[in-house]
Amino acid sequence: MTPPSIRETHRASAPDGTVIVWDLRIGQPNVTRLPGPVLHSIEHALIAYLRRGSPAVIHAAPMGCGTGLYVVTTGALTFEQVAQFVADALEALLRATAVPMADVQQCGAAEYHTLSGAQEVARWLLLRRTEWAQASITPTTTAEEP
Structure with missing residues (x-):
């Protein structure tokens, strides 16, 4: 898997339907990490904007x-x-013009953000959107045991 990518990593049945966990990979595992304030700011933005965009996002x-x-x-x-x-x-x-929910009432580390850093990563991801699907999971069948 080479970032950036989005792939389904877990699917579970719940009493009210199906819950799916998607892996939005930005850095190469064991090679590249995002700086903490950048990752924190992207987290806030995704929570705010994904929830507004769809009630299916938890x-x-x-x-x-x-x-x-x-x-x-x-x-x-x-x-x-x-x-x-x-x-x-x-x-x-x-x-x-600001990181969503980056205030002392809504964030336990309100000073630990960077809008410009998050926007730089957002630009990078959007420029590579055609690559996101390369790591999607394809259903596989398990070989039958003898």
């Missing part, structure tokens, strides 16, 4: 390794739908 959260974010959705969404939601959120981030 949450966005940074990966502990610093190479991307998880986007959690409900319902049987396709890669194309999620990619469009993410692209729309990144476009909104490019138009932003």
Whole structure:
């Protein structure tokens, strides 16, 4: 897998439907991490703009390794739908004049943000949107045991 990419990493049945975890990979695992304030600012932007864009988006959260974010959705969404939601959120981030929810009432580290850094990564991701699908998971069948 070479970033940037979006791929489904987990699907589970829940009492109210299906929950899907999508991996939005920005940095190469074990090679490139995003600076903390950049990742934190992208997290805030995705939470704000993805939720406005679709009620199917539950949450966005940074990966502990610093190479991307998880986007959690409900319902049987396709890669194309999620990619469009993410692209729309990144476009909104490019138009932003401040990081969403980056204040002491809504953020435990309100000073740990960089709008310009997040916008630089958003531009980079959008320029490479055609690459996002290269890591999508294709359903596989398991060989039968003898």
